[in-house]
Amino acid sequence: MLLLFALLAGCVSDNDISRLGQIDTFLQEGTDRVDILWVVDNSISMSNEQEKVAAGFQQFIVGMNMSEYADFHLGIVTTDMDLSNPEAGLLIGDPPYLTRDDAYVADFMGRVMVGTEGSDKERGLQAAYTALTDPDALAHNGDFLRTEAVLALVFVSDENDCSDNNWLDDEQDGALCYDIDEQLVPTADYIRRFHGLKGPGGRVVASGIIGPPVSEGCEHSWPGKRYQAVSQELEGVEGNICETDYLVIMDEIGARISAPQRTFYLTYPAIEETLVVEVDGALVEAEGGAVWLYDPEYARVDFVGEYAPEFGSTIDIAYDIAPTR
Numbered sequence: 001m002l003l004l005f006a007l008l009a010g011c012v013s014d015n016d017i018s019r020l021g022q023i024d025t026f027l028q029e030g031t032d033r034v035d036i037l038w039v040v041d042n043s044i045s046m047s048n049e050q051e052k053v054a055a056g057f058q059q060f061i062v063g064m065n066m067s068e069y070a071d072f073h074l075g076i077v078t079t080d081m082d083l084s085n086p087e088a089g090l091l092i093g094d095p096p097y098l099t100r101d102d103a104y105v106a107d108f109m110g111r112v113m114v115g116t117e118g119s120d121k122e123r124g125l126q127a128a129y130t131a132l133t134d135p136d137a138l139a140h141n142g143d144f145l146r147t148e149a150v151l152a153l154v155f156v157s158d159e160n161d162c163s164d165n166n167w168l169d170d171e172q173d174g175a176l177c178y179d180i181d182e183q184l185v186p187t188a189d190y191i192r193r194f195h196g197l198k199g200p201g202g203r204v205v206a207s208g209i210i211g212p213p214v215s216e217g218c219e220h221s222w223p224g225k226r227y228q229a230v231s232q233e234l235e236g237v238e239g240n241i242c243e244t245d246y247l248v249i250m251d252e253i254g255a256r257i258s259a260p261q262r263t264f265y266l267t268y269p270a271i272e273e274t275l276v277v278e279v280d281g282a283l284v285e286a287e288g289g290a291v292w293l294y295d296p297e298y299a300r301v302d303f304v305g306e307y308a309p310e311f312g313s314t315i316d317i318a319y320d321i322a323p324t325r
Contacts, residue, residue, distance in 0.1 A: 019271070019320040026201055026264050028313040033149035034257060035073040039128045041157035042078040042118030043174075045220065049241055053156055053209070054109040056246035061105070063254025073144050074098040076111050077131045079157060080118035082170040089130035089137035097144045120174030124155045124227065125190045126163035132197060151198060152257045153206040153234075158241050160211070161226035163190070178222075187229040188297065194234065195265060195298075203261050207236035207253045209246060218242035233298070235262050262308040269299040270319035277301060278316045279309045296322075 040050065075097035081088045091097055093111045098104040131137050132145050145151065155161075162168070162177035163185050177184075194204045208231045210224025221241055231238050237256045239249030272294045277284045284307075286292050292303045301317055309315050 019274075021318065022266075022268055022270075022321055023316055023318045024264070024267050026315040026317070028260055028309045028311055028315060030311045031148070031150055033071045033146060034152055035145055035149045036075070036152040036154065036257070037128060037131065037144070038074075038076045038112065039124045039153065039155045039157075040076060040078055040112060040114050041122050041124070041159065042080055042114040042116060043120050043122055043159065044116045045158055047116050049156060049158060049209070050113050052243075052246045053250075054112050056250035057105065057108055057112070059247045060250035060254040063251035064258050065254070071149075072100060073146070073149070074104055074108060075131070075141070075144050076108070076114065077127050078114050078118050079122040079124045079127050081123040081126050081130065081163075081166065082119040082121070083166055084170050085119070089127060089134050089141075091131060091141045091144060096141050119170070121162045121164075121168055121172075121177055122157050122159045122174070123163045123166075124157055124161050125187070125230065126165065126185070128153055128155075129190065129193055133193075145197065147198070147202070150257065151194070151202075151204045153194065153204070153230075153236075154253060155206070155208040155210065155224075155227045155231075156241070157208075157224060157227065158211050158221035160222050160224050161187075163226075184226070187226050187233075191230055191233045191298065194230075200265065200267065204234050205236055205257050206231045206234035207238070207256065209239040209241050209249055209253075212240045212242065260308045260311055262303045262305075263300055264303075264315060264317065265298065265300040266317060266319065269296065269322040269324070270294065271322045272296065274318075274320040275301070276318040278318075279313050281314075281316075 075091040077089060077091055092114060098107050131141055164180060164183045165185060167183040168176055198204055208224055208227040210227045211221030212218050213223050228238055237252045243249065275294055277292060284291060290304060291307045292301055294301055
């Protein structure tokens with residue numbers, strides 16, 4: 001009888017086990033530290049676009065209100081990740097990144113003119129992650145990436161991303177990038193990787209000056225769907241690379257970096273219907289997703305537009321932890 005009782009006790013279903021509750025607390029604090037990595041396409045079609053980025057940099061500074069950022073790192077890497085490229089993933093220039101102590105406006109405008117002799121397989125997401133994590137790249141790039149700083153990524157390309165971990169050989173035609181979807185690293189993986197660089201409470205903002213949808217009639221570019229997916233998930237701005245100038249785009253990208261954080265990653269996946277969100281002790285209703293919504297794929301709460309908590313706020317998110325199986 002004792003053995004039978006023990007066996008029956010071991011058959012209790014997960015539904016009979018009390019749910020585990022969790023409260024995650026976030027401080028919406030401004031920072032004067034930001035690491036900005038520009039990832040610039042250096043393939044044959046990009047000379048005009050590089051010039052427009054250089055010309056619009058002053059507007060980026062205005063939008064970001066860079067005068068309030070006493071401590072910034074500003075780096076540039078190209079999308080050329082061919083195995084034959086000895087500078088793949090390396091930040092351009094000496095020193096490898098610019099700070100407030102440098103003539104950063106003039107130096108950036110010079111460095112962003114990265115040329116047009118790079119690979120026709122534009123691996124922008126791969127280049128960014130390599131620059132921030134690869135041991136060989138880090139030996140050159142130094143302490144560009146800092147744990148306590150906001151990480152801002154800006155992708156500039158007239159092609160879609162082809163981050164395939166070099167599945168295509170250097171000699172193969174870049175047009176093949178559009179035929180190997182199954183070989184490309186999923187954008188969801190890159191989103192998790194980039195956020196993982198900062199950890200809980202850290203912030204990553206990814207924006208793009210990229211090819212628009214085909215319907216917009218931009219003849220000399222391909223839709224940057226993979227960059228768009230990353231920027232949508234990482235609080236960013238999407239600009240049209242076919243615009244005659246980038247003044248408005250650059251202003252918007254800068255402003256988004258300096259704006260309050262909208263996205264808060266939870267410690268654990270949540271049972272959505274149990275979520276309770278408070279800002280400074282006041283309950284904030286989701287209003288059907290009009291104020292905030294839960295993204296189960298990344299286990300995070302996203303505030304919508306103007307509803308992002310203001311600087312100085314404390315955000316408490318209580319929830320029951322979702323089963324992992």
